Amino acid sequence: MILFNKAAEVSAYIERQKEAGKxxxxxxxxxxxxxxxxxxxxxxxLQNDLTVCSIFxxxxxxxxxxxxxxxPVTIEQDIRFLINSDTDILFLPGVEEIYPNGxxxxxxxxxxxxxxxxxxxxxxGHFQGVCQVMSRLLNIISPxxxxxxxxxxxxxxxxxxxxKIEHLNIIFHTCPTLREPEGxxxxxxNLRLNEEERQKxxxxxxxxxxxxxxxxxxxxxxxxxxxxxxxxxxxxxxxYLEIADASTLEIxxxxxxxxxxxxxxxxxxxxxxxxxxxxxxx
Ligand code: AMP
Numbered sequence: 001m002i003l004f005n006k007a008a009e010v011s012a013y014i015e016r017q018k019e020a021g022k023x024x025x026x027x028x029x030x031x032x033x034x035x036x037x038x039x040x041x042x043x044x045x046l047q048n049d050l051t052v053c054s055i056f057x058x059x060x061x062x063x064x065x066x067x068x069x070x071x072p073v074t075i076e077q078d079i080r081f082l083i084n085s086d087t088d089i090l091f092l093p094g095v096e097e098i099y100p101n102g103x104x105x106x107x108x109x110x111x112x113x114x115x116x117x118x119x120x121x122x123x124x125g126h127f128q129g130v131c132q133v134m135s136r137l138l139n140i141i142s143p144x145x146x147x148x149x150x151x152x153x154x155x156x157x158x159x160x161x162x163x164k165i166e167h168l169n170i171i172f173h174t175c176p177t178l179r180e181p182e183g184x185x186x187x188x189x190n191l192r193l194n195e196e197e198r199q200k201x202x203x204x205x206x207x208x209x210x211x212x213x214x215x216x217x218x219x220x221x222x223x224x225x226x227x228x229x230x231x232x233x234x235x236x237x238x239x240y241l242e243i244a245d246a247s248t249l250e251i252x253x254x255x256x257x258x259x260x261x262x263x264x265x266x267x268x269x270x271x272x273x274x275x276x277x278x279x280x281x282x
Contacts, residue, residue, distance in 0.1 A: 001083050003090045007097045007140045010089065014052065014141060022049040026143035028134065031055040032072040032188035033081045036178040040147040041085045043175050052141050053082055054091040060103050061129025067273065072191045091141065098136050106132045109165060111158060117249060118264055119154045119275070122239045127158045134159055138168055146170050151177040151185050153264060153277045157249060177276070179205065185276045192272045201269045203234035207241065208263050208278035215280050217257035227263075236267040236274075246279055255281070 004010035014024055025044030029037050033055075044051040055078060062068035075092075082090055099106070109131040114120060120127050138146070146163075148156050156174050163170055178186045183205030184198060193201060207227045214223065220243050227241045243252050246260040255261060264277040 001087050001090055005092055010091045011140050017050055024143040025051045025145040026141045027053045027147050028137050029055055030057045031078050032074050033078045034186045036186035038085045039178050040175050041087055044147045045086055048145055050088040052089040053087045054137055056093055058133040060132050061126050063123045063125050072188050114158055130155055130158055131162050134162055147173045147175055150174050189272050197269050200234040203231055204265050204276045207231055211263045212278055212280040217255050219254055231267050236269055239266040241265045
């Protein structure tokens with residue numbers, strides 16, 4: 001694996017590889033890597049000649065400074081994981097490489113409805129930050145294929161929109177969510193939970209399964225209320241539990257029995273914010 005810290009150097013290297021006919025896959029991350037991240041690397045390795053992973057904890061996407069400060073950093077272990085999973089290139093920039101002119105005058109993106117609901121509503125400015133960093137990273141790496149996780153469902157939709165807005169020639173791949181044996185979605189933030197909290201947090205998965213197993217045409221209101229009750233019973237404080245159209249994220253209050261629906265949850269376990277989602281209609 002080759003490690004680059006400088007944007008200009010990784011760009012030049014990748015450009016040469018592309019000229020030599022190599023297909024480039026890209027997996028952007030914020031580090032504290034787990035098997036979920038590595039599954040994206042695996043997916044990229046299968047479809048590309050070279051896989052690039054970036055590790056950058058992007059300050060502009062954190063609406064909560066405490067969350068940013070406490071974001072786990074395990075860089076030595078990350079490097080070992082990446083070498084073991086046959087990553088070709090690690091891009092590990094400092095903040096000045098990503099934002100050479102500072103963070104105060106970055107572009108704003110028109111994300112419309114997507115930026116106003118769910119994560120956009122509860123984390124103001126979050127998706128602007130995601131677009132700012134992704135725009136820069138996609139410009140530096142210029143991959144053929146981009147791999148991101150369904151775990152961040154709304155983020156996948158936002159980045160697909162960014163690709164359209166910027167007319168980028170990149171194929172987007174949404175990869176399935178990897179879970180712990182009891183169902184908790186793998187997440188770097190799980191490192192901040194103790195054993196009992198992790199156990200209780202599996203209620204998020206159980207709620208999603210409950211919604212999937214019991215979905216019937218008609219009003220969805222009581223159904224959501226029961227899901228929230230199940231979360232609260234397990235010491236989780238939900239920001240939201242919503243059911244939405246899987247392709248537009250328009251919130252669904254009714255189900256006609258045919259529309260593809262996704263259930264999405266964001267909930268705090270103590271001060272650790274966890275998100276998860278599941279397609280609940282076939
Ligand atoms: P993060 O480091 O949390 O920004 O995540 C980097 C990428 O890994 C994003 O595309 C996430 O959606 C994806 N990811 C995070 N957790 C998982 C998971 N449990 N399974 C699959 N992909 C994941």
